[in-house]
Amino acid sequence: MTRLTHSLLGLLLASASLLAAAQPAQGTPPAANPTAPHSRMAERMERMQAGQSKRLQGLKAKLQLTPEQESAWSSYTAALQTRPAHWAEHEQQHQELSRLSTPERIERMKSLRTQHQSEMNALMDRRGEATKNFYAAINPEQKKVFDRETARMMAGRHGHGPAGHHDGHHRHEGGRS
Numbered sequence: 001m002t003r004l005t006h007s008l009l010g011l012l013l014a015s016a017s018l019l020a021a022a023q024p025a026q027g028t029p030p031a032a033n034p035t036a037p038h039s040r041m042a043e044r045m046e047r048m049q050a051g052q053s054k055r056l057q058g059l060k061a062k063l064q065l066t067p068e069q070e071s072a073w074s075s076y077t078a079a080l081q082t083r084p085a086h087w088a089e090h091e092q093q094h095q096e097l098s099r100l101s102t103p104e105r106i107e108r109m110k111s112l113r114t115q116h117q118s119e120m121n122a123l124m125d126r127r128g129e130a131t132k133n134f135y136a137a138i139n140p141e142q143k144k145v146f147d148r149e150t151a152r153m154m155a156g157r158h159g160h161g162p163a164g165h166h167d168g169h170h171r172h173e174g175g176r177s
Contacts, residue, residue: 045083049081052080052081055153056077056080058149059146059149059150062149063138063142063145063146065138069137072133072137072138075134076130076131076134079126079127079130079131080127080130082123082127084116093112096108097109
C-alpha cells in the first residue's frame with residue numbers, strides 16, 4: 001500500500017473509532033447519564049481538532065510553502081477538516097434510538113451504519129483527491145518531507161509511534177491486532 005493509502009485508511013479508522021466510541025454504554029439509558037457519551041465525544045472531537053491543527057501547522061512549517069502553494073494548502077487542509085454530516089446529527093439520532101424498541105433500534109442502527117459508511121467513503125475520497133492535488137503542487141523536496149511526516153503521523157495513529165493511542169497495551173499477535 002502507498003503511504004497515501006495508509007494515511008487515508010488511518011483517517012478512516014480514526015473516524016470509525018470515534019463513531020464506535022459514541023455508542024451509548026450498555027445498560028445505561030441516555031437520560032440516566034446526560035454527560036455520556038455525546039459530551040465525551042464532543043470533548044474528544046475538540047481535542048482531536050486541536051491536535052490536527054497543531055500537526056498541520058507543524059507540517060506547513062516543515063514544508064516551507066511558497067506563496068504560490070498557499071491556495072493548494074488551503075484546499076488540502078479544508079478537505080481534512082471537513083467532518084461527516086452525521087456527526088452533527090449524532091445527538092438527535094441518539095435520542096431517536098433511545099425511544100425505539102430493541103428490534104426497531106437494531107434496524108435503525110443498521111440503516112444509519114450504511115448511511116454513515118457511505119458518507120465516510122465519500123469524505124475519504126474527497127480527502128484523498130485533495131491530498132493528491134496538494135501533492136502535485138509541491139516540489140520534489142517538499143514531497144519527501146510530506147511523505148516522511150504523513151507516514152510518521154499515521155504510525156502514531158496506529159499505536160506504533162510516539163503519538164500512538166495504545167500506550168503499550170495494544171499487541172499484534174500472529175498478524176492480527
